[in-house]
Amino acid sequence: MGKNVTDVTEELVLPILEEMNLELVDVEYKKEGQNWFLRVFIDKQGGVDIEECGQVSEQLSEKLDETDPVDAAYFLEVSSPGAERPLKTQADFNKYVGEHIFVKLYEPIKGEKEFEGTLQSFEDETATIEIRIKAQKKQIEVPFNKIAKANLAVTFN
Known part of the structure; x- marks a missing residue:
């Protein structure tokens, strides 16, 4: 089996974030009700704003369309991790x-x-x-x- 959706997404989003001096916190791909959600959580010192989330979403969306790692219809959400940010590393x-x-x-x-x-x-x-x-x-x-x-x-x- 090839790479899963979150791994591919991580590979695609990291160069975008690096260029914008942002940090990847987490990527999750999960089904809620009838819909699949691909969520990318990003952050930086002092927090990210909606504009930055929008820019990342736009660029990532293009890359995802090119590589097409997801076989179901899904919603892409890019956001900050919020107050209860996960600690992964x-x-x-x-x-x-x-x-x-x-x-x-x-x-x-x-x-x-x-x-x-x-x-x-x-x-x-x-x-x-x-x-x-x-x-x-x-x-x-x-x-x-x-x-x-x-x-x-x-x-x-």
């Missing part, structure tokens, strides 16, 4: 030290598979997260390879 973890994050694990640590707290540090492929249990603060160390999913979390004080 080790570089993402380094970048967001000090931020409030939510992490889902492949296997439990201390009986838990989900943690929410402040990312204290990221060293030696391990995230140290400060979590609150009732009134106590605890540090928990999470190896990068055990993280199934992670994103910035919005806190309401």
Whole structure:
């Protein structure tokens, strides 16, 4: 089997983003109801605006028409990841030290598979997260390879 839709899309969009000094956060291809959506999430320091999303969408759309990796009809959406941006790479973890994050694990640590707290540090492929249990603060160390999913979390004080 050849490359999947998200891989092909990633290859096509990266040069466009590089030229515009934007960063690729994520690509997802999924069915919602009757329709397929190809979503590309982009970002930069200070966030992206609608105009930038439009430019990327236009250029990417042309490239997708040329290569035609998708056999179904679909909607292309280019947007910013929003407040709950996913953390996919080790570089993402380094970048967001000090931020409030939510992490889902492949296997439990201390009986838990989900943690929410402040990312204290990221060293030696391990995230140290400060979590609150009732009134106590605890540090928990999470190896990068055990993280199934992670994103910035919005806190309401």
